[in-house]
Amino acid sequence: MLFDAIEGSLIPKASVCLDAVVCLWIDRCASRAYAGAMRWDALFEDMEAQLAARRQLDFEAEVAERARVDSAGVELADRLRGSLGLSIRVRVCSGAAFEGTLSHAGSEALVLDEPQHQVLVPYAAAVHYGGLSRLAVPEPSKVRQRLGLASALRGLARDRARVTILVSRGPVESGLHGVIDTVGRDFLDLALTPAVGDRRPGNVRQVLSIPLAAVAAIRSVGAGGG
Numbered sequence: 618m619l620f621d622a623i624e625g626s627l628i629p630k631a632s633v634c635l636d637a638v639v640c641l642w643i644d645r646c647a648s649r650a651y652a653g654a655m656r657w658d659a660l661f662e663d664m665e666a667q668l669a670a671r672r673q674l675d676f677e678a679e680v681a682e683r684a685r686v687d688s689a690g691v692e693l694a695d696r697l698r699g700s701l702g703l704s705i706r707v708r709v710c711s712g713a714a715f716e717g718t719l720s721h722a723g724s725e726a727l728v729l730d731e732p733q734h735q736v737l738v739p740y741a742a743a744v745h746y747g748g749l750s751r752l753a754v755p756e757p758s759k760v761r762q763r764l765g766l767a768s769a770l771r772g773l774a775r776d777r778a779r780v781t782i783l784v785s786r787g788p789v790e791s792g793l794h795g796v797i798d799t800v801g802r803d804f805l806d807l808a809l810t811p812a813v814g815d816r817r818p819g820n821v822r823q824v825l826s827i828p829l830a831a832v833a834a835i836r837s838v839g840a841g842g843g
Contacts (some may be wrong), residue, residue, distance in 0.1 A: 629836070675701065688690060688785070691753045693740060699752030706747040707738050710785045711833040719773035723767040724756070734836050737773075740767050742785060742833040766829055770800045782807060783833040804828050 636769045697719065705728065706716045717729035729736045773780060773799040781792040798806040805827055810820045 636725055648773075665772075684793045689707045692755075694722055694724060695753040695755050696749050696751075697727055698754040698756065700748070700750040701754075703748060703750060705749060706719070708744045709738060709783070709833040710744055711742075711783050713783055713834065715834065723764060723769065731836075737769060737835040737837070739829070739832055739834075741830065765803065767800050768831075770797060770805055770829075770835075773797050773835070774800055774805075778837045779810070780807075781836045782827065783835075784827065785833045793827075795821075795825075798824060803830070805832075 620814050668809040700719050701722060703719055704717065706714060708714045715729050715731070716740065717736065719727060719729045721728035721736075724740045725741070726737055729738065737777070777796055779794070779796055781794050783792045793807055793809060794811065795807045795809040798808050800806075807824060807825045807827055809822045
C-alpha cells in the first residue's frame with residue numbers, strides 16, 4: 618500500500634501506470650484521481666497546442682490548394698502584363714535571345730525596349746522567358762483583347778518603319794531587312810531594302826511574302842517604329 622505523504626493521511630491508494638502519464642494516483646475513498654509526474658493543465662495545454670498546430674497545417678494546405686486552382690486560370694499574357702516595366706529576357710524559336718524593358722504585352726505579342734531599338738516578339742515564337750514577375754494582370758479592355766499580331770504589324774506598315782525580321786528557321790545572326798508593305802490575315806509582304814535607307818523603288822530588291830507563323834521577332838529602328 619501507498620500513503621499520501623503530502624496530506625499525511627493513511628488512506629490507502631493504488632497506482633496505475635498509463636502511457637500519457639508516468640503514474641496516475643487513485644484515491645479510492647474520495648473517488649478522485651491526479652497525476653504525480655504530469656499535471657492535468659499541462660496535459661490539456663499540450664493537447665491544445667497540437668490541435669492548433671494541426672489547424673494551422675490544414676489552413677496552409679487549403680491556401681496552397683486555392684493558389685493552385687487560381688493559377689490554373691492564369692494566362693501567359695496576364696503574367697507578362699504583371700511584368701510591365703521590368704527588364705526581362707526572351708529566347709525565340711530561331712535561337713536568338715532578346716533582353717530589354719517590357720513595354721507592351723498584347724493578346725498575341727510583346728514589345729521589348731532595347732537601348733537603340735524595339736523588338737516585337739509573337740508569343741507563339743517564344744521558347745522561354747526570364748525575369749517575369751509572379752503578378753498576373755488580366756486585360757480589362759475588350760478592344761485590346763481583339764488586337765492581335767496582325768494589328769501591330771499594320772501599324773508598322775502604316776508608319777513605313779524600317780524593320781529586321783527574324784524567321785523561325787533562319788540564321789540567328791542575320792535577318793530580313795526591309796519595310797512591311799501589306800499585312801494580310803496570316804501573312805505579310807516585306808519589301809527587301811538595304812539595311813540603311815528608306816523604301817524607294819530603286820532600293821527594293823524583291824518583295825517576300827512571309828507567313829505570320831514563321832515570324833520569330835521583328836526589330837524596328839527607334840522608339841517610334843515599335
